[in-house]
Amino acid sequence: MAWIREHTLLAVTIVVFVFMLLPNAVILWMSFNRPVGKYDYVWNEFSLDAWRHPCANSEMCHSIGLSLQVGVVATIVATLLGTMIAFAMVRYRFKARSGVNALLFLPMAAPEVVMGATLAALFFNTVGPGALGFWTITIAHVMFCVSYVVVTVKSRLAGMDPTLERAAQDLYASPAQTFRHVTLPLVAPGIAAAALLAFALSVDDYIITVFTAGNLETFPMYVWGSVQRAYPAQIDVIGSLMLLGTMTVIALSQLVGRARTARR
Numbered sequence: 001m002a003w004i005r006e007h008t009l010l011a012v013t014i015v016v017f018v019f020m021l022l023p024n025a026v027i028l029w030m031s032f033n034r035p036v037g038k039y040d041y042v043w044n045e046f047s048l049d050a051w052r053h054p055c056a057n058s059e060m061c062h063s064i065g066l067s068l069q070v071g072v073v074a075t076i077v078a079t080l081l082g083t084m085i086a087f088a089m090v091r092y093r094f095k096a097r098s099g100v101n102a103l104l105f106l107p108m109a110a111p112e113v114v115m116g117a118t119l120a121a122l123f124f125n126t127v128g129p130g131a132l133g134f135w136t137i138t139i140a141h142v143m144f145c146v147s148y149v150v151v152t153v154k155s156r157l158a159g160m161d162p163t164l165e166r167a168a169q170d171l172y173a174s175p176a177q178t179f180r181h182v183t184l185p186l187v188a189p190g191i192a193a194a195a196l197l198a199f200a201l202s203v204d205d206y207i208i209t210v211f212t213a214g215n216l217e218t219f220p221m222y223v224w225g226s227v228q229r230a231y232p233a234q235i236d237v238i239g240s241l242m243l244l245g246t247m248t249v250i251a252l253s254q255l256v257g258r259a260r261t262a263r264r
Helices: 002-030 056-091 097-105 112-126 135-157 162-170 174-206 207-212 219-229 232-264
Strands: none
Touching: 002 232, 056 097, 056 135, 056 174, 056 207, 056 219, 056 232, 097 135, 097 219, 112 135, 112 207, 135 174, 135 207, 174 219, 174 232, 207 219
16 A cells, blocks of 8 residues: 555556647657548558658648748737736736736636637628738737736746845846846746747637638648548648647757756
8 A cells, every 4th residue: 555655646647648648649650641531540551651741732731831920920919918918917006907917817718719709790890801811810819818928927927036136226237237137037938938828829729710710721720621521641740740849849948947057
């Protein structure tokens, strides 16, 4: 019984990680499959055709490019706005502060289908249905990404030691110098994490995008349509590349953190 108690946490952790990573492993494995027919659901034989020609379907690559463009623009705008809002919420006291704090959680708490339908009604009554496209998707993504950026950056600001900024001011640093050399480097990991989260949420979103995309098709929309008409192995290739890219970014961030710690 003592051995079981000592190793229960480890066993549960391993089971959870296997449960989380197994679908990703299946996607990576099926990307090397040569499917029979239109659907890459059943293993047939090993092949590198999908990796050699990831853009065999031009529509899929176009949808990926659109998702990346929307994700980059939405991430930049949401990160800038969310960071400024987080600084205002943490560093200043104003009358509407509690109300703003409550409103920021609405995009996170509201069902996406409700938000998508509301945004569609807003765009239909302002710019018109014919204007739905890249910018309406981007505006919608910025709207729900801002909340996640604010929450992430706020947690980083709340954990900062204010005496470091006071020490810089005691050493005759100007407010701009204090922000540039002390505050910004300390908050930068939180801002970077918020930006990565916003980008992932934007690229992954389907429900809100369907209501605001018009005639355009992002990658999640393409995948959903492919499930109904065909599912090529190239979709698994793109999913595997996204997984490997994410793991690379995480590994690099860990290496950079360890290098900074070693210098100190």
